[in-house]
Amino acid sequence: MSLDEVRLALAPFLQRNPNTSVAFYPESTDRICVFKAWNDDSIVFQVPTEDAAAFYEAFNNLLFPERFTAIWHSDTKDFEIIYTAFPLTGTQRDMKGRRFTFGFKDVDYTCEFGAASERLLTAAGSAIFTGPSTTEHRNLQSFQWSAFKATGRLESLKDLPLEPISFWIRNFDWDDILAVELVRHLNFYMTYYDTFSPKIDLHPPKQASEYSTRERYVATKFPTDVRAQELNSNLLHFWTASRGGDVFRRFLYCYQIIEFSSFYFIEDGVKRAVRKALLTPHFKDEMDALVIKIIDHVQESKVWEGAKMDTLLGELNCRLVWTEVEKNKDYFAKSLMFDGGFVLPALIHEKTTFETFEHDWNKKFNQVTRSIRNALSHGKEPSKGAVIAPTPENLTQLQPWAWLMSIVAGEVIVYQDSVM
Secondary structure: OOHHHHHHHOHHHHHHOOOOEEEEOOOOOOOEEEEOHHHOOOEEEEOOOOOOHHHHHHHOOEEOOOOEOEEEEOOOOEEEEEEEOOOOOHHHHHHOOOEEEEEEOOEEEEEEEEEOOHHHHHHHHOEEEOOOOOOHHHHHHHHHHHHHHHHOOOHHHOOOOOOOEEEEEOOOOOOHHHHHHHHHHHHHHHHHHOOOOOOOOEOOOOOOOOOOOOOOOOOOOOOOOOOOOOOOHHHHHHHHHHOOOOHHHHHHHHHHHHHHHHHHHHHHHHHHHHHHHHOOOOOOOOHHHHHHHHHHHHHHOOOOHHHHHHHHHOOOOHHHHHHHHHHOHHHHOOOEEOOOEOEEOOOOOOOOOHHHHOOOHHHHHHHHHHHHHHHHHOOOOOOOOOEOOOOHHHHHHOHHHHHHHHHHHHHHHHOHHHHO
């Protein structure tokens, strides 16, 4: 079939899944594929050139919902969450056959762990994994092996025990918003009644960002010679955690780096002052004056933690921070409303220049980031009684702050000997 003929044959699928497309595989003139099912670039599905009836039947009756590792059957209204084709072991063994009624918003849904559909196996058997995936390729790998085993496509799979299992929500009239609500409630109740119950993944949707991404290189390019110093192990743990996960987690782990460092920045200053006093050769002659100095330094360690962070940030090179702020100047120069009621104050003004920014930038930065931290980690932001709710819109809107926090946290770690 020609490309146009395949598109026509898949018309119901393409209409139901508007993000998808049918085209030739890159650098090929004979491999026709379905792209961006689930709006996911890491998986494509190759259209069979022979015996394609099962493929067309499957895809024309399926919706690939972007936020789920799942498919929805339009004819039966079954919501099929893709679980695993590997044998269930340990605490997962008794999932097979688990069935219950879940009442939500005056509708009863039959939920169960059961055999995966032939449509899912058909899709998995035609899947091509094209690169790294943030969604584990929608759990399709084991289902693909099961499909290959069933057709004898790979001899090495013949003795591999496989049993494709999905989690089913029966008789669900598809609605994007309702599906998210239903799954969030299901996840709560399933893990409430069984702490080992698997959780239904809920992926953030792709959203076009209107913000300029942070600079890739801190020093214009990757250096050819790096002289490493031994870094604090706690900071390294925080840094590793800050490199993955969603925007909220990355922000909070970077904040912990700064918070941890600010405490020890002050504490080490106290230690240095005491050590210097005790090493003074004429300590006895100036005991009263030196004791007063020691007391002054000890008092510094008791100041409010926010003041400690002000001091630490003031030691950093704010030129690097300003460079990142300037890239998204419109963003940082206005207050922002988040789902959950939190209002983020502006970091700068529209006419702010580097010369005006470097004056007390650390105090303003500390004030704003502390309010964000509170709105993310507290049930209510103490001063405003609001939160940053974990919505897709908020994840996108907080992104520039996560980039900025990463730069500041990195500077704190790299130059820990000078600021700690």
